[in-house]
Amino acid sequence: MSGTQSLPAAVDALKDKALEHKRGENAKYTISVAQYNINEINSELDDLEEALRDLRYYKTVLEEAFDGSAPTMLGSAVQTAENAVDVTQDELLGNVQRSEMADEEVSLDQDDTEPEVELTPEVETQIRQIRSAKQQVENVSETIQGKLESNRDTWSTRVSAAEELQKILGGQNSDFSRTLNHMHRLLTRDLMDSSGSASKFVSEWENATDSWEKHQSLQSFDDFKEKHDLSDSTIEDVKTLSKSQQLTLADVSTDTLEEMKRVDELESAVELSL
Incomplete structure (x- = not known):
């Protein structure tokens, strides 16, 4: 009987195996919580990075293509964004872990129902900061877009x-x-x-x-008029042509005809009917 384990010892051995299994399940859950929190932070950071890319694009175009100036609040928005993402590896790991699930707290009396995976309070705070920074960046971006639309x-x-x-x-x-x-x-x-x-x-x-x-002389009617020294009446007749309306000889004066004839572009473009 020496090889036969006593009943109390057998019970203790089974309990140890059960606790080991419970710790394994707890470790899996802790990893799931961490992974979920990391994914949520990454998603928010991706959104912030996209907002920053848009801001950089609009700022560059406004300043370099149209000689405009970005709003003064741009610097503050960018600094806020940098602060929101300035988290060390150790801080990130600490934020995504669920401290109340330590091994020493594992008990066989715990409910076997796996708790819902959720954000840790630290991650919730970090996400609020990232979203606030993103909103500031988007506000500046919208202001710049308004200036670009005016230029457009x-x-x-x-x-x-x-x-x-x-x-x-x-x-x-x-x-x-x-x-x-x-x-x-x-x-x-x-x-x-x-x-x-x-x-x-x-x-x-x-x-x-x-x-x-x-x-320059082809940029507008005024420029064209100035370059070729045309009268207002001739320009009005030219504008009539732009509306696909037909002109007859009776509609134009001799002076207008003379002006049109001395401008090569008009002479070849204008068609007058009898």
Whole structure:
């Protein structure tokens, strides 16, 4: 019988195995809690990083493409964001662990129902800080976007006027027509697309505006009038053409006809019916 274990000893051995199993289950749960908390923090940090990327894009475009200035609150928003993510590895590990589940507290009397995985108080606090920083970054970003939209509206008006004049002239200046098409694309499609490259937009915009400046007389009716010394009545007749309205010889004066004839662009573009 020497090899036979006494009943009390057998009970103690079973209890030790049960406690070991319980500790193993507790360790798994602790890891699950940590993993859940880490995933939640990472998700919030990803959102903050995306907001910062958008902010950097809009800031660069405003300052380098349109010579604008970012709002003074930008520095504070960026600093708040940096503080929100400035957590050491040790602090992060401490924040995501569930301290009340220590091994020494394991008891066979505990409810076998696994508790719900949830955020630790420390992680909840950190997430609130990250979200607050993200909101500040987005507020600054929206302010900058408002400035960019104002610049876009101004330039879109100027480009539209030039496009109208080009339409009347039959797009005779192909280089300027390409410039207008390029500017139209940049303003309507690329400008507010923060997923693109800010440096690329700045470079393309600078090239487009350089070409724009080389064609000052084609930028608007006023510029065209000034360059060719045209009268107001001639310009009005030219504008009539832009509305697809037909002019007859009876509609224009001799002076207007003479002015149109001495401007090569108008002479080839204007069609008058008898």
